[in-house]
Amino acid sequence: MTTAEQRVTEAIEARRELISEAIPEELPIKRPERLYEASRYLLDAGGKRLRPTMLFLAAESFADVDPLSVPYREFPDVEGEPIDVMAAGVSVEVIHLFTLIHDDIMDDDDLRRGVPAAHRKYDTETAILAGDTLYSTGFEIMLETGAPADRSVRALDRLASTCTEICEGQALDIDFESRLDVTSAEYDEMIELKTAVLYAASAAIPAILLGADDETVEALYRYGLDVGRAFQIQDDLLDLMAESEDMGKQRGSDLIEGKRTLITTHAREQGVDVDGLVDPEDPTDAEIDDAVATLRESGSIDFARNRAHELIVQGKDRLEVLPDNEARGLLADVADFLVEREY
Amino acid sequence: MTTAEQRVTEAIEARRELISEAIPEELPIKRPERLYEASRYLLDAGGKRLRPTMLFLAAESFADVDPLSVPYREFPDVEGEPIDVMAAGVSVEVIHLFTLIHDDIMDDDDLRRGVPAAHRKYDTETAILAGDTLYSTGFEIMLETGAPADRSVRALDRLASTCTEICEGQALDIDFESRLDVTSAEYDEMIELKTAVLYAASAAIPAILLGADDETVEALYRYGLDVGRAFQIQDDLLDLMAESEDMGKQRGSDLIEGKRTLITTHAREQGVDVDGLVDPEDPTDAEIDDAVATLRESGSIDFARNRAHELIVQGKDRLEVLPDNEARGLLADVADFLVEREY
Numbered sequence: 001m002t003t004a005e006q007r008v009t010e011a012i013e014a015r016r017e018l019i020s021e022a023i024p025e026e027l028p029i030k031r032p033e034r035l036y037e038a039s040r041y042l043l044d045a046g047g048k049r050l051r052p053t054m055l056f057l058a059a060e061s062f063a064d065v066d067p068l069s070v071p072y073r074e075f076p077d078v079e080g081e082p083i084d085v086m087a088a089g090v091s092v093e094v095i096h097l098f099t100l101i102h103d104d105i106m107d108d109d110d111l112r113r114g115v116p117a118a119h120r121k122y123d124t125e126t127a128i129l130a131g132d133t134l135y136s137t138g139f140e141i142m143l144e145t146g147a148p149a150d151r152s153v154r155a156l157d158r159l160a161s162t163c164t165e166i167c168e169g170q171a172l173d174i175d176f177e178s179r180l181d182v183t184s185a186e187y188d189e190m191i192e193l194k195t196a197v198l199y200a201a202s203a204a205i206p207a208i209l210l211g212a213d214d215e216t217v218e219a220l221y222r223y224g225l226d227v228g229r230a231f232q233i234q235d236d237l238l239d240l241m242a243e244s245e246d247m248g249k250q251r252g253s254d255l256i257e258g259k260r261t262l263i264t265t266h267a268r269e270q271g272v273d274v275d276g277l278v279d280p281e282d283p284t285d286a287e288i289d290d291a292v293a294t295l296r297e298s299g300s301i302d303f304a305r306n307r308a309h310e311l312i313v314q315g316k317d318r319l320e321v322l323p324d325n326e327a328r329g330l331l332a333d334v335a336d337f338l339v340e341r342e343y
Numbered sequence: 344m345t346t347a348e349q350r351v352t353e354a355i356e357a358r359r360e361l362i363s364e365a366i367p368e369e370l371p372i373k374r375p376e377r378l379y380e381a382s383r384y385l386l387d388a389g390g391k392r393l394r395p396t397m398l399f400l401a402a403e404s405f406a407d408v409d410p411l412s413v414p415y416r417e418f419p420d421v422e423g424e425p426i427d428v429m430a431a432g433v434s435v436e437v438i439h440l441f442t443l444i445h446d447d448i449m450d451d452d453d454l455r456r457g458v459p460a461a462h463r464k465y466d467t468e469t470a471i472l473a474g475d476t477l478y479s480t481g482f483e484i485m486l487e488t489g490a491p492a493d494r495s496v497r498a499l500d501r502l503a504s505t506c507t508e509i510c511e512g513q514a515l516d517i518d519f520e521s522r523l524d525v526t527s528a529e530y531d532e533m534i535e536l537k538t539a540v541l542y543a544a545s546a547a548i549p550a551i552l553l554g555a556d557d558e559t560v561e562a563l564y565r566y567g568l569d570v571g572r573a574f575q576i577q578d579d580l581l582d583l584m585a586e587s588e589d590m591g592k593q594r595g596s597d598l599i600e601g602k603r604t605l606i607t608t609h610a611r612e613q614g615v616d617v618d619g620l621v622d623p624e625d626p627t628d629a630e631i632d633d634a635v636a637t638l639r640e641s642g643s644i645d646f647a648r649n650r651a652h653e654l655i656v657q658g659k660d661r662l663e664v665l666p667d668n669e670a671r672g673l674l675a676d677v678a679d680f681l682v683e684r685e686y
Contacts, residue, residue, distance in 0.1 A: 031511075032511055032514040032515050032518060034514065034518065035510065035511060035514035102471055102472075102475060105467075105468075105471060106468040106471060106472065124448075124449075125448075125449040125517060126514075126517075128445055128448060128449060128471060129445075129449065129510055129513055129514055129517075131475075132445060132474075132478070132506070132510050133507060133510040133511075133514075135475070135478055135479075135506070136478075136503045136504070136505075136506035136507040136510065137503075137507055139482060139499070139503040139506075140500065140503045140504055140507060143496060143499065143500050143503065148492075149491075149492035149493040149495070149496045150492040152492070152496050153486060153492045153495050153496060153499075156482070156486065156496075156499055157483065157486050160479045160480075160482040160483045160486065161479070161483055163475070163478070163479035163482075164476060164479040164480055164483060167378065167472055167475045167476040167479065168374075168375055168378060168476075170472055171375040171377065171378035171469075171472055171476075172375050174468060174469075174472075175375060175377065
């Protein structure tokens with residue numbers, strides 16, 4: 001591991017612990033217990049907490065404070081008034097988990113984060129309802145930051161429109177499965193909506209809450225969009241490359257389920273018969289290995305990797321709007337981490 | 344029909360038309376079209392729009408204006424500034440529809456408002472996603488009233504906590520199906536959460552947005568809780584009494600599905616074997632007729648009817664906090680209508 005890799009891994013880990021401690025405070029198990037247990041089940045199953053980490057680092061860089069030197073529950077805004085950015089961090093993580101639970105039902109995925117998906121651990125009814133509970137709870141928690149009302153309204157509006165866009169992205173993703181002619185532009189639109197907007201909201205919302213000017217909010221939003229798009233491309237690459245046990249789900253699941261990715265979209269444009277690569281009824285490891293080799297030969301894997309790296313470079317450039325400090329460096333490192341991670 | 348019945352029917356009808364015109368403005372069909380078509384499908388299938396009607400009447404009574412004399416898009420607050428209470432009305436209706444779509448999936452109901460449920464018309468995946476889209480869109484629309492930020496935050500907070508409570512109520516409802524020992528107190532808690540809180544929010548939110556004092560907001564909230572609970576009891580009565588075609592769903596569906604209601608809870612306390620009344624596998628009309636006769640003999644139907652009427656009397660008393668005007672009279676009439684309706 002390089003020094004930068006070690007630094008960012010430690011930064012993510014430290015914030016992961018803080019957010020994991022705050023989740024039970026914001027979302028206690030209460031009556032009806034089964035509903036709240038189901039709502040907390042995947043939240044407590046781990047995850048890297050990248051969205052809150054991005055939110056905290058953006059707050060620290062904007063406020064120009066040393067990383068982890070100021071408690072997130074009482075974080076100084078532009079007037080020095082305390083804002084609970086921890087609540088905002090929990091909010092975006094809770095919204096993220098709602099989308100995972102409902103997506104797993106829609107995609108009929110069995111595994112998530114190395115454990116059974118919520119609708120497998122419980123049942124579909126409970127999982128729908130647990131997702132719905134996280135949805136409104138996420139909004140409630142975002143209203144508990146103590147920020148002035150005008151900023152709370154802007155943060156809420158951003159969170160709500162982000163959720164609508166995530167639904168639009170998921171709808172496009174489902175639609176694409178039954179279409180052979182999905183273009184790269186359509187794929188780009190889909191991952192921006194389905195994945196990148198929540199990263200963008202996570203980066204922009206702390207700036208809104210702390211009283212930043214529009215230029216800063218917009219630049220952080222764009223940073224989140226760029227690295228979020230890169231994150232999804234890397235996710236699609238990992239689906240092909242990583243060991244199933246590292247990833248917590250079936251390797252090659254996108255090929256098996258006929259999901260469009262930048263890799264398959266590119267491959268099809270190179271004349272590869274993408275839908276014939278894997279037998280969806282009885283996929284074997286050897287088939288998936290052969291499929292990866294074919295996608296490598298068509299240049300599609302390198303194409304996707306290069307695209308992800310371009311987006312990261314572009315995203316990091318957006319950070320120049322922030323003061324030059326350690327937290328800004330970590331935001332750049334997080335961007336790199338997202339496309340270098342192996343799980 | 345009495346004069347009061349005719350007056351309230353006309354008041355509901357006039358506002359139903361206005362809200363039905365506003366829905367496509369707030370929620371246009373846009374890309375991805377299939378998602379927005381599915382989101383609009385049940386919204387456009389009709390319904391009495393009782394929650395927005397209650398919201399509009401509360402606004403008119405609080406502002407002390409003649410019913411329908413001021414456009415809902417530019418409704419005067421305490422300082423005479425224009426507030427878009429139509430947006431608030433669409434918001435609560437959109438949130439209501441999200442809960443119907445997801446409830447129908449969870450309860451596996453085939454019919455809603457006389458047409459196939461959303462997951463039957465489309466598919467479960469699309470229906471989950473359509474509900475999720477209405478959920479966040481409802482919040483977005485509530486932020487478009489033009490109210491001062493502090494009031495918008497309060498309205499949003501109320502809407503979000505209402506959604507969380509609806510999920511809790513639905514969780515209790517599902518849990519009760521597998522339990523024989525549900526008490527009247529538990530049933531009361533369940534219907535308050537599942538049904539009444541959205542009526543309460545619909546009555547209180549216009550007062551919040553228009554700048555009413557806390558006492559008025561609280562009284563309207565309580566009015567909504569009382570009449571919402573009465574509404575649910577009446578719904579449970581209608582499930583037993585009304586013709587299937589009037590109701591748009593199977594008569595006796597609660598008995599068939601083993602749902603607890605105030606009627607069955609009371610009957611069990613009188614020693615009736617409620618679960619033996621109807622064969623869930625092959626329910627016949629004659630069985631349902633016999634079941635209704637048994638519930639009538641045990642006094643359970645009268646008990647529920649009396650409870651609904653008590654709640655309506657109590658709810659109407661809460662309205663004394665409002666100016667004595669025509670809109671207040673209509674709010675009282677709406678309360679009566681909810682327990683006198685036959686479909």
